[in-house]
Amino acid sequence: MANARAGMAAALALLAAAALCCGTAAAALPRLEHPARNDGTLSLLVVGDWGRGGTHNQSLVAEQMGRVGEKLGIDFVISTGDNFYDNGLKGVHDQAFEESFTDIYTAQSLQKPWYLVLGNHDYRGDALAQLSPVLRKIDSRFICMRSFIVNAEIVDFFFVDTTPFQKKYWTHPGKHHYDWRGVAPRGKYIANLLKDLDEAMQKSTAMWKIVVGHHTMRSVSDHGDTKELLKLLLPVLKENGADFYINGHDHCLEHISSRDSPIQYFTSGGGSKAWRGVFQPNKDKLRFFYDGQGFMSLQLNQEQAQFTFYDVSGNSLYQWSSRKTGHSQPSTYLDDEE
16 A cells, blocks of 8 residues: 555656646546435446447447346446547537447447547547537437546546547547647646546545556566656546446457456456557456457446456356455455456
8 A cells, every 4th residue: 555655756846847847737527426226236338449330330339238238127338439530520410429339239238338548549539529519419329528427325436538648649649639728738737637637536435446548567478568658647546445447449358367466457448449460468467368359247246346258149158256355444355267
């Protein structure tokens, strides 16, 4: 715990000067309420890196999501970003919104709220379009913000806008244009976001604390680890007892366990184009890796969280569950696979 506090202090101090020189105060993260069921349970699906007009097996993944969603009686869906390829939306009236979202995820079980973060490909278009309430008038399921909280009683989901953390998007964008409206300057934005997140996680009384972002924290696939998140974001998660970090970005399914904290990393980025053919181990414990298309389910109650990965045919590829040993220790687990 002492190391975690030191790491978080260093991360916040690194950006404090930038925040002070810009003179902008942080504000509380937007908070949405999504009550758990009467029996105190929650069930949801997680998919990422999907919006390709149904191509690259997006439609097949969507079909299986509908079937699993019906079986589990899901409460909502989480998208880990890269919602529209290759360059986000052109505006609020871009037909890609309906062609890649409304017309694809048609199953009755998927007619639930979708909570979404932006990915780097979303920032290459009109990022503000995805944040606009205009899209909710077209399809009321679509709830996208930069960073926000969804409280579901037994769990707080902390959605984090991770794209601005990556320096290369700012300094070496290449042929791409990133829509930094409402974000620039980078230092001020990240400093405020880290402060807001830290304060929100400290106040959380939920049994489970789950952080959702687009970019990988730990990954053995194409993009690998994201050094900026490890340096700046991870200390905040460790200090505040985050249970899981869920992301997309790498077009695969994977589960990695931290070796120096209870945090578990889950990648669900197989919503369409996949099969990168890259494998690069890191120092943490790899539990599962599938270099293909698919999605993830998460079922929660007060004592247990159960994760399941599914492939494009709806086959269950891997299941892992974790049980709390006591309400006073939100980061202590009995790992069902140990």
